[in-house]
Amino acid sequence: MPNSPVVPTIRRRRLGSALRKLRNDAGLTLDGAAGAVGWKAPKMSKVENAAAGIRPAEVTDLLKAYGVTDPEVFTALENLARDASKKGWWQTYSGVVAPAYADYLSLESDAERVLEWSPTLVPGLLQSAAYAREMIAASAVTRTPEEVAALAEVRMARQAVLSRPDGTGPLNVWAVISEAVLHQRFAVRPATMREQLRRLLDVAELPNVTLQIMPLGATPHPGVAGGFTVVNFPGPMPDVVLVENLRGNSYVEGSEDVRVFAGAFERIVAAALPVDDSLALIKRIEEGSPK
Structure with missing residues (x-):
């Protein structure tokens, strides 16, 4: 590359x-x-x-x-x-990692906590390898199979922040996922979703991960406007919001605008199932998924 x-x-x-x-x-x-x-x-x-x-x-x-x-x-x-100009581990993949994505990886490596509302797919930090490959192949419509494989490797490497050494401490993740995401099916490899659900149950046991599910019957909430990630930093550093689409990442960086998203996330959390109920729902769906 x-x-x-x-x-x-x-x-x-x-x-x-x-x-x-x-x-x-x-x-x-x-x-x-x-x-x-x-x-x-x-x-x-x-x-x-x-x-x-x-x-x-x-x-x-x-x-x-x-x-x-x-x-x-x-x-x-x-x-x-x-x-400011430090190169990260993702430099190895600079042929496939777009500058905006590289920016986000640097944010994630510096962050103390991320708050993610994900209405269409499992958040990247919580994905299994097979699920990551399938979803990248589906959305990266201009990528070659080799580039898809490289991007899947990047997504797996990102997950190292969940178990960073004591000097920095692991990244804290609070994710709210739409229940519809859990019912995704894969025609070529039907067991993909079952493996992904098991991955969610396993990673939810980490003390730095909080996972909630937004039920299909939830009352209206700000998340209907689309997914986003609020990235929190320690000390005086300003927080950032990531919004993703087919053309890549865009950022919200002004403090007032970031507060709007942080407030929206609080309302999304309130509308979602409590953590224990969320994990129970994932377990039920996992038990009924194709093997």
């Missing part, structure tokens, strides 16, 4: 957004903030708009100028500056 560089530019956007908020909180204009650290305003604007990088030491200078004293804020933003 080609090995062109994948630059996770969304890290720069998150850093720029956080620095802009801190500057505004400090009551400083672009000119005032730039002057406080010996810059020109255009450079400050480029950093805040992710058009230019910034060194960790420069982040430190800005935070001091903004009157920030919280050591966690210093650590989080300095690390983000350090990792």
Whole structure:
């Protein structure tokens, strides 16, 4: 596969957004903030708009100028500056991983928690290998069989975040899946869905995974507008929302807009079955699935 560089530019956007908020909180204009650290305003604007990088030491200078004293804020933003152009494990698959998807993988690797409403398929982090191949082949309409296989490998490799080492801690996942997804059938390999249901039951035993099912008879809720994923980060880092479609990923990054999705997820959770009832439903469907 080609090995062109994948630059996770969304890290720069998150850093720029956080620095802009801190500057505004400090009551400083672009000119005032730039002057406080010996810059020109255009450079400050480029950093805040992710058009230019910034060194960790420069982040430190800005935070001091903004009157920030919280050591966690210093650590989080300095690390983000350090990792802004860091290449991830997915670089190996740069021939098939689109830049927007690479951005999401970098988000997922940095995240503390994801909240996912999935009305049409099992979330990627919870998929079995066979299910992943089938669903990627169905949706990646312009991909070759070799590219489908590579993307399925990427999806499986992503799941390592569920058991990250103690230094970082495993990613916390709260997923709400439509019951309709559990009734999916596969003509060529009928056992695929049964295996996937068993995978859901197994992964639900992890302490960092919460799984709920939205029943077919649920009352109307905000999820009727479509699926989405809210990505939460530790410390001062702004949260991000992922919205997917046939053409790839798009992101919602403004704090007010992100809050709309977070509020919608709370209402979706309230409309879904409780966790124990959800797992019982998955078990019943699994027992009746083709072997």
